[in-house]
Amino acid sequence: MERQKKRNFSIIAHIDHGKSTLADCIIDFTGAIQEREKKEQLLDRMELERERGITIKSQAITLHYHARDGQRYEINLIDTPGHVDFSYEVSRSLAACEGALLVVDASQGVEAQTLANVYLALENDLELVPVLNKIDLPSAEPDRIRQQIEEVIGLDATDAVEASAKEKIGIEDILEAIVREIPPPEGDAEAPLQALIFDSWFDPYQGVIFMVRIINGTITKGNKIKSFQGRKEYEVTQVGYFDPFPHSADQLDAGSVGFIIAGIKDIHEVKVGDTITRSDYPAKEALPGYKEVKPMVFSGLYPVDSADYQDLRDALDKLLLNDASLTYEPETSVALGFGFRCGFLGLLHMEIIQERLEREYKLQLITTAPTVTYQVYDTDGNCHSVDNPTQLPEPQHIESIEEPIILANIMCPEDYVGQVITLCQQKRGVQKAIQYIGSERVMVSYELPLNEVVMDFYDALKSNTRGYASLDYEFLEYRASKLVKLDILLNGEAVDALSLIVHHETAYHRGRELAVKMREIIPRQMFEVAIQAAIGNKIIARETVKAMRKNVLAKCYGGDITRKKKLLEKQKEGKKRMKQVGSVEVPQEAFMAVLKVGTESK
Numbered sequence: 001m002e003r004q005k006k007r008n009f010s011i012i013a014h015i016d017h018g019k020s021t022l023a024d025c026i027i028d029f030t031g032a033i034q035e036r037e038k039k040e041q042l043l044d045r046m047e048l049e050r051e052r053g054i055t056i057k058s059q060a061i062t063l064h065y066h067a068r069d070g071q072r073y074e075i076n077l078i079d080t081p082g083h084v085d086f087s088y089e090v091s092r093s094l095a096a097c098e099g100a101l102l103v104v105d106a107s108q109g110v111e112a113q114t115l116a117n118v119y120l121a122l123e124n125d126l127e128l129v130p131v132l133n134k135i136d137l138p139s140a141e142p143d144r145i146r147q148q149i150e151e152v153i154g155l156d157a158t159d160a161v162e163a164s165a166k167e168k169i170g171i172e173d174i175l176e177a178i179v180r181e182i183p184p185p186e187g188d189a190e191a192p193l194q195a196l197i198f199d200s201w202f203d204p205y206q207g208v209i210f211m212v213r214i215i216n217g218t219i220t221k222g223n224k225i226k227s228f229q230g231r232k233e234y235e236v237t238q239v240g241y242f243d244p245f246p247h248s249a250d251q252l253d254a255g256s257v258g259f260i261i262a263g264i265k266d267i268h269e270v271k272v273g274d275t276i277t278r279s280d281y282p283a284k285e286a287l288p289g290y291k292e293v294k295p296m297v298f299s300g301l302y303p304v305d306s307a308d309y310q311d312l313r314d315a316l317d318k319l320l321l322n323d324a325s326l327t328y329e330p331e332t333s334v335a336l337g338f339g340f341r342c343g344f345l346g347l348l349h350m351e352i353i354q355e356r357l358e359r360e361y362k363l364q365l366i367t368t369a370p371t372v373t374y375q376v377y378d379t380d381g382n383c384h385s386v387d388n389p390t391q392l393p394e395p396q397h398i399e400s401i402e403e404p405i406i407l408a409n410i411m412c413p414e415d416y417v418g419q420v421i422t423l424c425q426q427k428r429g430v431q432k433a434i435q436y437i438g439s440e441r442v443m444v445s446y447e448l449p450l451n452e453v454v455m456d457f458y459d460a461l462k463s464n465t466r467g468y469a470s471l472d473y474e475f476l477e478y479r480a481s482k483l484v485k486l487d488i489l490l491n492g493e494a495v496d497a498l499s500l501i502v503h504h505e506t507a508y509h510r511g512r513e514l515a516v517k518m519r520e521i522i523p524r525q526m527f528e529v530a531i532q533a534a535i536g537n538k539i540i541a542r543e544t545v546k547a548m549r550k551n552v553l554a555k556c557y558g559g560d561i562t563r564k565k566k567l568l569e570k571q572k573e574g575k576k577r578m579k580q581v582g583s584v585e586v587p588q589e590a591f592m593a594v595l596k597v598g599t600e601s602k
């Protein structure tokens, strides 16, 4: 199809403002899928995504639309993940488009991620088409939100389409706006090939499938291709597009969006953000903006049953095929045995991976508290990247420690500004700005140590603002800080998996709270358990779990055998999540308890 009749667009929105539902409506409206083939939330591929209602991997669908001007248009809808953890993927998807629908919930209005996504879209020079969704809600106030969009974003919202993805209102108007407002792609089909990879995944039969936007040139079956970052050359075996089902095409040319298959077995050979070109007629330059995503949050994953170690490795291998941003390497813990240190883009990414391992691979896991990567300078002048408290050198060998700092933008109703500020202060935040957005909403910007945010910042923020605050953040820099290692000892033995790196001012308080929390979590055993918190060699707190007096079965004397069996079963169930640490049995909860202390502290 000629370029003038093509449109490439994404939908950007704050979480839950209705992006996926609207995408489904648009697909439906253009008749891309038959009723019987339709699944709820079609764009969300995995079961987990459906259940949580979030979109993890981006994907593109080619639609055909007969517009009111009598012309037939090819419209490529490129789905983007909405969460802050995945902003890099959002950015790549946006780079493949000329425009974006900016979906705003007509009752909630502009939120932190609306703004963050708008900035990403503007960086990519996209034409923004505002849509006010959920106008079916009695609480919808389209006029007020229209004004808010103009004030906050500076975007003319006079013609913003009023829509309801739920009631299928305004869908045709949205398609008309796409055709009218979003420019057709530019690009030169005669020039050397430059194809931007904006998504890739591993298919067990085809190998790596990658989604591209052809910026210049053409690609067809049989072409030899290579990427600017990868070293090897591959032969294209198939090109095509999804509608949403895969279809082969003769070729993809400048302005098109589609998939390429080239028998690639290693997902790391084709990285999202990289540029593909042809070996016979190579482009001189990669497209701008290639940036490697680095994991920001680390956690140890251990099988509850050490016999499952190999299964965990296999499962991680498989997950890695579809998720190039996940990293892992083997690690051992005295307390937990053999496991893996895994790196994630953020907390949500971490939760998703953990849940997939447990649900799809039926693994029972013990996870350690998340940490960030520290830059530790030793007294010999060497710098070490430390993502595990146990790797921290002895205090006398440490010259200084630097921790990652983020810039967090929090948007909330003005009534909650006080709570948000208090929370940020507690978390060692440095205030950067407080800005009124429209008449009642406020944007609070703080520099915060990522280490404090990975603990439980998000939950605390939600509960302190009754769910009304939204958060977006970006990495800023590494900054020197006074950090110390806090250890927990059980019967005199330091438990490596319970160690934490914390700021020296909060260490004392955290240690004491953690010891109390451990006493509540660790069940009584046949002997007394001493719980101590220590900073360096200094013990700062002690709690005791008294020895057990009663046999669980004692109260069943004379009772029937099935009841006894039930009790034992129940005990066994509980034991599954227990880890033997020295002589002490420690439940899974204990390893995450560090997340539960500290917010109320100070």
Ligand SMILES: Nc1nc2c(ncn2[C@@H]2O[C@H](COP(=O)(O)OP(=O)(O)OP(=O)(O)O)[C@@H](O)[C@H]2O)c(=O)[nH]1
Pocket (backbone or CB within 6 Å): 013, 014, 015, 016, 017, 018, 019, 020, 021, 022, 053, 054, 055, 081, 082, 083, 133, 134, 135, 136, 137, 163, 164, 165, 166, 167
């Ligand atoms: N009343 C009403 N509810 C809607 C409308 N559109 C979406 N919803 C509901 O809003 C919730 C969120 O919708 P999603 O489409 O999952 O939102 P999303 O923006 O894709 O969310 P993420 O995938 O998490 O980014 C769901 O419960 C939808 O049923 C609408 O027009 N009206």
